[in-house]
Amino acid sequence: xxxSRQNNRHxxxxxxxxxxxxxxxxxxxxxxxxxxGFAITLIDLNQKVLDTALQQISSSLDTMKKSxxxxxxxxxxxxxxxxxxxxxxxxxxxxxxxxxxxxNVDAKKDVFKRVDQSTKSSTIIASNTTAIxxxxxxSAVSHPERVVGSHFWNPPHLIPAVEVTRGEKTSVDTVExxxxxxxxxGKKPAVVNRDVPGQIGIRILYAMIREATWLxxxxxxxxxxxxxxxKEALGTRxxxxxxxxxxxxxxxxxxxxxxNILYKSLDSSTSPQELVKHMxxxxxxxVKTGKGFYDWRDGRNAQQTIKERDAHLIKILKEEQxxxxx
Amino acid sequence: MKVVVIGSGTMGPGIAQxxxxxxxxxxxxxxxxKALKKGMEVVxxxxxxxxxxGILTASEAEQTRNRINxxxxxxxxxxxxxxxxxxxxxxxxxxxxxxxxxxxDSSEETILASNTSSLSLTEIASAxxxxxxxxxxxxxxxxxxxxxxxxxxxxxxxxEIAAKMTGILKECGKKPVLVKDVPGFVHxxxxxxxxxxxxxxxxxxxxxxxxxxxxxxxxFGPRFPLTGIFGLEDNVGLDVLRDVSNQVFPSxxxxxxxxxxxxxxxxxxxxxxxxxxxxxxxxxxSALKTRQQLTQRFVDILKSAKQS
Numbered sequence: 343x344x345x346s347r348q349n350n351r352h353x354x355x356x357x358x359x360x361x362x363x364x365x366x367x368x369x370x371x372x373x374x375x376x377x378x379g380f381a382i383t384l385i386d387l388n389q390k391v392l393d394t395a396l397q398q399i400s401s402s403l404d405t406m407k408k409s410x411x412x413x414x415x416x417x418x419x420x421x422x423x424x425x426x427x428x429x430x431x432x433x434x435x436x437x438x439x440x441x442x443x444x445x446n447v448d449a450k451k452d453v454f455k456r457v458d459q460s461t462k463s464s465t466i467i468a469s470n471t472t473a474i475x476x477x478x479x480x481s482a483v484s485h486p487e488r489v490v491g492s493h494f495w496n497p498p499h500l501i502p503a504v505e506v507t508r509g510e511k512t513s514v515d516t517v518e519x520x521x522x523x524x525x526x527x528g529k530k531p532a533v534v535n536r537d538v539p540g541q542i543g544i545r546i547l548y549a550m551i552r553e554a555t556w557l558x559x560x561x562x563x564x565x566x567x568x569x570x571x572x573k574e575a576l577g578t579r580x581x582x583x584x585x586x587x588x589x590x591x592x593x594x595x596x597x598x599x600x601x602n603i604l605y606k607s608l609d610s611s612t613s614p615q616e617l618v619k620h621m622x623x624x625x626x627x628x629v630k631t632g633k634g635f636y637d638w639r640d641g642r643n644a645q646q647t648i649k650e651r652d653a654h655l656i657k658i659l660k661e662e663q664x665x666x667x668x
Numbered sequence: 669m670k671v672v673v674i675g676s677g678t679m680g681p682g683i684a685q686x687x688x689x690x691x692x693x694x695x696x697x698x699x700x701x702k703a704l705k706k707g708m709e710v711v712x713x714x715x716x717x718x719x720x721x722g723i724l725t726a727s728e729a730e731q732t733r734n735r736i737n738x739x740x741x742x743x744x745x746x747x748x749x750x751x752x753x754x755x756x757x758x759x760x761x762x763x764x765x766x767x768x769x770x771x772x773d774s775s776e777e778t779i780l781a782s783n784t785s786s787l788s789l790t791e792i793a794s795a796x797x798x799x800x801x802x803x804x805x806x807x808x809x810x811x812x813x814x815x816x817x818x819x820x821x822x823x824x825x826x827x828e829i830a831a832k833m834t835g836i837l838k839e840c841g842k843k844p845v846l847v848k849d850v851p852g853f854v855h856x857x858x859x860x861x862x863x864x865x866x867x868x869x870x871x872x873x874x875x876x877x878x879x880x881x882x883x884x885x886x887x888f889g890p891r892f893p894l895t896g897i898f899g900l901e902d903n904v905g906l907d908v909l910r911d912v913s914n915q916v917f918p919s920x921x922x923x924x925x926x927x928x929x930x931x932x933x934x935x936x937x938x939x940x941x942x943x944x945x946x947x948x949x950x951x952x953x954s955a956l957k958t959r960q961q962l963t964q965r966f967v968d969i970l971k972s973a974k975q976s
Binding site: 435459468472473492495501502503505530532533534535536538539540542543544545546547548549550551553554557558560561562563564565568569570571573574575576577578579580582583584586587588589590591592593594595597598599600601602603604605606607608609610611612613614618619621622626627628629630634635636638647650651655656657658 | 670681683786794810814815816818843845846847848850851852853854855856857858859860861862863864865867869872873874875876877878879880881882883884885886887888889890891892893894896897898899900901902903904905906907909910911912913914915916917918919920921922923924925926927930931934938940941942946947948950955958959961962965966969
């Protein structure tokens with residue numbers, strides 16, 4: 343079940359997987375499959391990115407080992423990872439290619455086209471995109487039935503859930519095989535039956551973001567107070583219960599009542615609110631510029647957030663491992 | 669300080685308990701003796717649980733219990749108290765008539781608070797002659813466990829009363845957040861926005877109920893307690909946020925009422941955990957287990973607050 347079962351390697355080193363784009367997500371995805379036992383080729387145009395990828399994977403595996411989530415020595419996992427800047431060579435005899443470059447339609451289509459030309463027609467080409475419709479990527483290849491979405495969450499080695507998105511032409515076989523790869527890699531695949539913007543997670547997140555932004559823009563509450571509510575009242579629940587489980591626990595009759603009272607006043611903007619557009623024009627982009635809704639000029643805060651997040655995720659994985667061991 | 673809580677239903681008893689816990693005298697008022705008896709039992713159970721969980725000592729629990737009394741006589745109970753919290757069912761006329769009455773029967777200094785979750789605080793306040801001392805204190809369920817309380821500012825609510833109420837709530841170990849009077853305030857609107865999209869996707873078979881819940885729990889569940897929504901936005905980058913909003917907003921559900929899919933379930937009697945079936949099947953005992961997990965989360969928060 344859990345990806346914490348790192349000691350149960352369900353991958354076979356004779357099954358090869360290639361990851362195109364070895365930045366933050368690509369290297370994490372490579373780490374996931376390599377840890378599960380598959381042979382991985384990391385591909386990137388930039389050799390420096392490939393070098394960094396290996397370093398980062400190595401240090402991430404150290405952390406996993408220290409946390410008791412790795413049963414195999416990291417050297418043997420690393421031995422299953424090769425790197426190359428040569429895309430045709432890197433994908434030539436793999437069963438699955440995962441594209442994880444930056445979110446740019448033309449760049450992705452180009453990768454898909456080149457992967458299409460260098461792989462067998464049975465090779466699955468999966469994209470880690472969350473913003474671009476699978477159908478658009480599929481249009482760049484000769485066999486669109488083998489194109490599918492496989493959206494991992496950051497950090498890929500710590501979050502088990504992965505969205506598997508069906509494009510209009512994606513075959514049932516492709517979906518099933520992708521789900522199988524992911525399960526064998528210790529992931530929890532969540533199939534998205536329709537190629538909708540945002541798939542599952544981003545759609546739902548943005549439905550909340552839309553409402554939260556409206557509340558702040560209209561002075562209903564401050565960003566800090568909205569976050570106090572989310573952190574302590576909403577977030578605590580959402581760790582244990584998804585929205586539909588929550589509805590069941592609250593009582594569907596109650597949910598229906600509240601829906602009939604509140605839906606009509608929820609925000610339904612079809613474009614980003616003025617507040618966000620204004621902040622972007624003013625260069626207040628958040629952590630990366632030192633200021634957004636919060637002040638991040640003390641750089642340590644950003645690092646701390648990442649550390650806290652990963653420690654928290656590791657704790658969850660360990661709890662799951664303990665629960666399934668007992 | 670003397671507090672009266674009106675309404676011994678789902679929220680009233682727990683609210684009374686939160687005041688008594690920090691040394692205030694609390695009177696639970698209800699027209700129904702049976703409801704009062706049940707309410708006091710609930711408080712008793714809550715306090716026993718707190719002792720077991722190490723949040724209160726046995727002696728603190730006993731002292732708390734002794735500070736709460738009950739009464740069926742509204743006018744007499746409110747005549748010289750500092751704060752009244754109304755927690756009767758969500759019926760505007762009922763609430764307005766109560767507010768008009770308690771204003772007449774209490775002193776000019778008494779703060780008049782409503783625990784309403786879906787009605788307009790401003791509307792309720794309009795039943796009084798001096799709406800500046802009417803304020804919302806929207807507790808979340810269960811009130812003795814969840815620290816967040818939305819302090820709702822009606823159109824006429826005075827800043828002094830808001831400051832006073834915030835201070836009282838902090839003293840009770842609560843985390844008050846100031847919100848203006850819009851339907852659903854903040855918490856319920858956010859939950860609603862979340863559920864609206866989740867139910868839209870499930871009812872249109874974009875993904876299964878399990879797939880939707882798994883993604884939300886795993887992708888955002890662990891993040892939200894650490895960053896909230898705006899902290900997350902700052903991490904993602906507002907330029908990225910704007911671009912993704914452009915792509916995603918237009919197709920998000922914007923229904924203005926509960927969909928057929930939901931109504932059908934209600935008509936069939938599939939109300940969720942309480943009837944054994946809703947979006948999921950709930951075999952005997954499964955809901956209890958989940959509620960206990962949830963309770964534990966809130967207990968952990970209370971305990972670490974106690975330590976700091």
